[in-house]
Amino acid sequence: MRKILLGAAAALLASTGMSMANDSVMSGTKNPNGWVIQTGDYANTRHSTLSQINRDNVGDLQVAWSFSTGVLRGHEGSPLVVGDTMYVHTPFPNIVYALDLNNYGAIKWKYEPKQDPDVIPVMCCDTVNRGLAFANGMVFLHQADTTVVALDAKSGQVRWSVVNGDPSKGETNTATVLPVKDKVIVGISGGEFGVQSHVTAYNIETGERVWRAYSMGPDDQILMDPKKTTHLGKPVGKDSGLNTWEGDQWKIGGGATWGWYSYDPDADLFYYGTGNPSTWNPAQRPGDNRWSMTIMARDPDDGMAKWVYQMTPHDEWDYDGINEMILTDQEIDGKMRKLLTHFDRNGFGYTLDRITGELLVAEKYDPAVNWATHVEMDKSSDQYGRPQVVSKYSTEQNGEDVNTTGVCPAALGTKDQQPAAYSPRTELFYVPTNHVCMDYEPFRVSYTAGQPYVGATLSMYPAPNSHGGMGNFIAWDGKKGEIVWSIPEQFSVWSGALSTDGDVVFYGTLEGFLKAVDAKTGEELYKFKTPSGIIGNVMTYAHDGKQYVAVLSGVGGWAGIGLAAGLTNPNDGLGAVGGYAALSNYTALGGQLTVFKLPD
Amino acid sequence: MRKILLGAAAALLASTGMSMANDSVMSGTKNPNGWVIQTGDYANTRHSTLSQINRDNVGDLQVAWSFSTGVLRGHEGSPLVVGDTMYVHTPFPNIVYALDLNNYGAIKWKYEPKQDPDVIPVMCCDTVNRGLAFANGMVFLHQADTTVVALDAKSGQVRWSVVNGDPSKGETNTATVLPVKDKVIVGISGGEFGVQSHVTAYNIETGERVWRAYSMGPDDQILMDPKKTTHLGKPVGKDSGLNTWEGDQWKIGGGATWGWYSYDPDADLFYYGTGNPSTWNPAQRPGDNRWSMTIMARDPDDGMAKWVYQMTPHDEWDYDGINEMILTDQEIDGKMRKLLTHFDRNGFGYTLDRITGELLVAEKYDPAVNWATHVEMDKSSDQYGRPQVVSKYSTEQNGEDVNTTGVCPAALGTKDQQPAAYSPRTELFYVPTNHVCMDYEPFRVSYTAGQPYVGATLSMYPAPNSHGGMGNFIAWDGKKGEIVWSIPEQFSVWSGALSTDGDVVFYGTLEGFLKAVDAKTGEELYKFKTPSGIIGNVMTYAHDGKQYVAVLSGVGGWAGIGLAAGLTNPNDGLGAVGGYAALSNYTALGGQLTVFKLPD
Numbered sequence A, B: 001m002r003k004i005l006l007g008a009a010a011a012l013l014a015s016t017g018m019s020m021a022n023d024s025v026m027s028g029t030k031n032p033n034g035w036v037i038q039t040g041d042y043a044n045t046r047h048s049t050l051s052q053i054n055r056d057n058v059g060d061l062q063v064a065w066s067f068s069t070g071v072l073r074g075h076e077g078s079p080l081v082v083g084d085t086m087y088v089h090t091p092f093p094n095i096v097y098a099l100d101l102n103n104y105g106a107i108k109w110k111y112e113p114k115q116d117p118d119v120i121p122v123m124c125c126d127t128v129n130r131g132l133a134f135a136n137g138m139v140f141l142h143q144a145d146t147t148v149v150a151l152d153a154k155s156g157q158v159r160w161s162v163v164n165g166d167p168s169k170g171e172t173n174t175a176t177v178l179p180v181k182d183k184v185i186v187g188i189s190g191g192e193f194g195v196q197s198h199v200t201a202y203n204i205e206t207g208e209r210v211w212r213a214y215s216m217g218p219d220d221q222i223l224m225d226p227k228k229t230t231h232l233g234k235p236v237g238k239d240s241g242l243n244t245w246e247g248d249q250w251k252i253g254g255g256a257t258w259g260w261y262s263y264d265p266d267a268d269l270f271y272y273g274t275g276n277p278s279t280w281n282p283a284q285r286p287g288d289n290r291w292s293m294t295i296m297a298r299d300p301d302d303g304m305a306k307w308v309y310q311m312t313p314h315d316e317w318d319y320d321g322i323n324e325m326i327l328t329d330q331e332i333d334g335k336m337r338k339l340l341t342h343f344d345r346n347g348f349g350y351t352l353d354r355i356t357g358e359l360l361v362a363e364k365y366d367p368a369v370n371w372a373t374h375v376e377m378d379k380s381s382d383q384y385g386r387p388q389v390v391s392k393y394s395t396e397q398n399g400e401d402v403n404t405t406g407v408c409p410a411a412l413g414t415k416d417q418q419p420a421a422y423s424p425r426t427e428l429f430y431v432p433t434n435h436v437c438m439d440y441e442p443f444r445v446s447y448t449a450g451q452p453y454v455g456a457t458l459s460m461y462p463a464p465n466s467h468g469g470m471g472n473f474i475a476w477d478g479k480k481g482e483i484v485w486s487i488p489e490q491f492s493v494w495s496g497a498l499s500t501d502g503d504v505v506f507y508g509t510l511e512g513f514l515k516a517v518d519a520k521t522g523e524e525l526y527k528f529k530t531p532s533g534i535i536g537n538v539m540t541y542a543h544d545g546k547q548y549v550a551v552l553s554g555v556g557g558w559a560g561i562g563l564a565a566g567l568t569n570p571n572d573g574l575g576a577v578g579g580y581a582a583l584s585n586y587t588a589l590g591g592q593l594t595v596f597k598l599p600d
């Protein structure tokens, strides 16, 4: 028996040739004391089983210690905690600090890459970075300039580094990476620069490139099998990434992959979404523009797509489909289902079967959403799975150089990059949302490599006839597709949520408050004004038997681009500056970590 | 009787022509709920009569709220509090925020001057600013570029502004201002650029210049009366600011006035100290170099000096005399005396009679001080009042291009700008100190306007044969000239102290800790790690009946110049970079306000 087991293990090692990131990440995510990947776990639930801080005592929370990153502008993502060490990253220039949890966050080591600042103007939506991942004794950083670096977690020494793209062509990075099996899987930004975007796998020990899957292009580039890869149960067919585009437009087709990645170890599939087709002027790219705006389920070994689902064919509003896919096992109609839930920019909350890609639920998670009446759920309809667009809000039908007004949500969606959390205790999703509408005027634009390729003028404002604010923090029932409770917020909630076994849900606000609410009722239990607006994601860990909650402050991101980049013209920052102008009455730029605990 | 009083008031008004800053500042400083000038009160005691936070409960302190200033580099000074409003300033570009204490520090208004960044390289010791002053409904800011601005405290509108110096000649500003009577009195920096420095009075309502008193030069420039102005009880004599210099060296003589100002309303005298003579190479400026390194007592109406005391004639170590003068009334030899206590860079703690300028005490406040054996106290000696220099540590006697080693203190003194506090309850001074020694090698340098005019190479290190750290926080008996207790610190304590009627003393550390200690014993009662190293000064205020303690974090200043300016060569930053290199293991750049309170 012992011999057989050894043999099996040896075979496994031989098949991968090296240690498995799975094991490292799964043991890491199973230990609630740590926080090893940005999303909390492979399933992207952002739920912790820690419960020392609970809904009865969270009101006593206080700041334990704090740390300034030395960098201003938008701080997205969160720190990681591995053992006694906390790893903190920053926006450009993407410094990494290893902090000593045994000594008030003293600095064990610091890694500061030298990056050409020319990358800054090629970043569409602030110089953010969504953070590090830890696996196999290494900390992985994907820099703004698309350099992927593996750092020795103990020393900060570079083990390997590889260049994933070319900023001079508008290719940049803001996303975290997914360490899985013997690979690190990474995305790319550039939807506003006409980049033909992709996900790429690098060997986790050497940095060698293993495969690359484009969002659009010929089948051998998009790594789809015309017969085996399915879309809503049907094979995608030959050249689906070509024949849904006119001419060579796919070559500058966008579909960026700057969002969050999840992984199901049993199904051995990883999931992510693709962004908007380029340009924002829909008239310039007739067709469905596959596979922009698509949920992808791929095999991490070879990158092949098992199933895909395009949420917003032929996008006319910049509703990037990159938001996180949260993997849960829940009972639907008396049957346990392996689910994938996704809150899309377009305002629909989708629940799918994550094994087959079957569409189960698609409902608006903000009643303000008006660009489509609904998603067709009748499998026999030729419209099956397609949003039913309201002509009045169709920027394509209204045409170029026409200002389409009152579209809800705005381009930054009912939710943008800010990740939701899921509590298996309440079976609810906790979703930081935007409550913003827009006017959108597309115009003809020509492509020059490395230059903005946007093609629309936007303005944004709070959803009309509502509470006047620009955001809500909601609890969502993913099986029914229903809002359970909703907390109005003055600004978009641009921070990622955290839920815990203490039945508390945490999130941050653009004014800078960390808030804790009751997971069942949404009742506010605690709030604290951190130094700057929060667009980071709340995380929790335990050290020496004590639970801590931590969050990065530092206003910015698309919503905070006015403050972050010092812009004041309302239409600047792709239309966000005007809508969020009042933010400057509440907060200024920052870059701080605040760590909370209960009184000793 | 009523008539007579009215008449007297009218006469007073007529004599000044307008409302008196005295009244505004004195009523402001008498109200312990607010904090209207940087030094806490005209006497520079930095003592508050608030006692809600006391030595029994200070251990429960927690963070109430925080605010990021949006600026990195060294944050000196402190916020002000007037009623419901807190005024926060920043280093260059010297932003001023008015924060709403009723709404978690929301921003009521923001003033951001446009300043030429060319001023930055002309600032010797980081882009710091020591803060605002409030008087007569106005907030006064003295910008880096020497523009003095009066802002309407309600609206932030500029009431007047005036230019005090010329950065292209090396004239800059880092100091706060002194509002007194119908004037605002301001200093200037430039001792490392050969500026003939001065204090200047502007009309508080109009900004019109009233008088200017140079530190060196002919009598009509230094505003001294050869017969009436005294030095240690004797008239200074004719042209004292000329004939203690060789040739025209006084024209580039330094004696900058970048420190703290105090005022005695009864004596109607204000007090300040002057900085080093230029250049740091003593061989280039034979003579006593009067009135560099001097405590000045002047009349605010006309600027005339009543008495002066030069602590370090013919400086050979850069021991600027600008540190604060703390005005106390204490009993000495059974007699109540009006005292002035001053902890000089040179390592001696001086106590003088502030009315007459009589020297009462001059003792070392760090046992490491070795450049002088003592200050001669024998009034009949021709050495009376002069430090007795140890030849071995005389950089003049050792000569140009000779490295004088082991001089204690280092150029940044046993104390630099970080202000001490005084508690009338314990009759002790609480002094943040440096415990640093140096090697100093003077070299010949030639003067070019606007170029550094330094003339020495320095290196700094912890005082040898001591606790290994670079600082101490001490309690000092100013009458006896004795250390009562001393807390060793790893780095210089570059933050200003606060003492309160709660018998607690607060200070910050360069690693970023806010510490509270027992005023009687020095026992540590509380510490909290703020986001960045603290070189700001701790202040306290009350709002809605609750006491708060607030401090700015943001590492920098001379001690933190390596981090602040990104320097790594040990001799850079006028020799400070090497000595404080280990700071980067503890903290990174920041700019945050942290406000503390007791639990509700």
Ligand SMILES: O=C(O)c1cc(C(=O)O)c2c(n1)C(=O)C(=O)c1cc(C(=O)O)[nH]c1-2
Pocket: A076, A124, A125, A126, A128, A173, A174, A175, A188, A189, A190, A191, A192, A256, A257, A258, A275, A276, A318, A320, A411, A412, A416, A417, A556, A557, A558, A559
């Ligand atoms: O298409 C793209 O390449 C791309 C990249 C990014 C990015 O990398 O941050 C954003 C977007 N699009 C985008 O559409 C968007 O709303 C957005 C918000 C943010 C942010 O961090 O706040 N980034 C991005």
Ligand SMILES: O=C(O)c1cc(C(=O)O)c2c(n1)C(=O)C(=O)c1cc(C(=O)O)[nH]c1-2
Pocket: B076, B124, B125, B126, B128, B173, B174, B175, B188, B189, B190, B191, B192, B256, B257, B258, B275, B276, B318, B320, B411, B412, B416, B417, B556, B557, B558, B559
């Ligand atoms: O002679 C001058 O003009 C001058 C100016 C300043 C300044 O303005 O900050 C400092 C000094 N000297 C100086 O000697 C010194 O030690 C010093 C420390 C600091 C600081 O803020 O940390 N400033 C200055």
